[in-house]
Amino acid sequence: DAKTTQPNSMESNEEEPVHLPCNHSTISGTDYIHWYRQLPSQGPEYVIHGLTSNVNNRMASLAIAEDRKSSTLILHRATLRDAAVYYCIPSGWNQGGKLIFGQGTELSVKP
């Protein structure tokens, strides 16, 4: 399985952009990079995923390094509701398409 490294915690100010990094240097060429977040006392919520190209959706943007060994989740304007644990998860054929969660990054947002 591809190993991931994420900061244990990060802080952001409300309405400012947030860049959440993830290193996945052992990622396989066919692994997708998934990002999920988990708010307190809730199940994880899908945020975004991509393979090689940068991806945008209504929640966030995903910037994938050209060598795919790292990626960055970008929240363009953090709100208090974005305070959560963010998980970066490579997933592909080696994992049978399964999502194996690591420890993630706990993001706190200050008003």
Added chain:
Amino acid sequence: SQTIHQWPATLVQPVGSPLSLECTVEGTSNPNLYWYRQAAGRGLQLLFYSVGIGQISSEVPQNLSASRPQDRQFILSSKKLLLSDSGFYLCAWSEGGAQYGYTFGSGTRLTVV
């Protein structure tokens, strides 16, 4: 649209009692189904997954079992609960394959006393 239902939301059970948690998915057919557990203050651990009726794969040895009696129904069971079975249990579904995202249920918080 697809929805996932999980119940009950909370459960308090004595040690040694049986357990049955149910998860159902609507609006899709032949989904991949998953059971995860999150112990207090810890990450999510994949317990079981299923790619079809009657097909169950176990990720970790434990006191629990899973069954898939119908295409969109996934059940987590135990014959005798242990204190260590306490945790937040989450069901999820996907269309299968790494190119698809997962949708998680709202979870069951189980406390074994």
